[in-house]
Amino acid sequence: MGWTSSADPLENVGRSTLVFYTKEEAMRFCEKLGWEYEVTEPNKRRTQRTKRYMQYGDNFGTKRAGIPDLSTLPSNRGASK
Numbered sequence: 001m002g003w004t005s006s007a008d009p010l011e012n013v014g015r016s017t018l019v020f021y022t023k024e025e026a027m028r029f030c031e032k033l034g035w036e037y038e039v040t041e042p043n044k045r046r047t048q049r050t051k052r053y054m055q056y057g058d059n060f061g062t063k064r065a066g067i068p069d070l071s072t073l074p075s076n077r078g079a080s081k
Helices: 023-033 056-060
Strands: none
């Protein structure tokens, strides 16, 4: 049939999205319908980023101390001996 029933008449309210611009508007709506409500304030936005821990790939980065000197490697000394 495409529909289900429930003994709770307010069960389907959570599925639909109710949007309010202010918390006072939401409180008035609940009071008008006789619903109990609980107001929770949103979390404050972070102004700082969390600390970034060094990862394995950072050992090979060129930004940490400039471009590495690879002239001392045997593969870069030249083929003539």
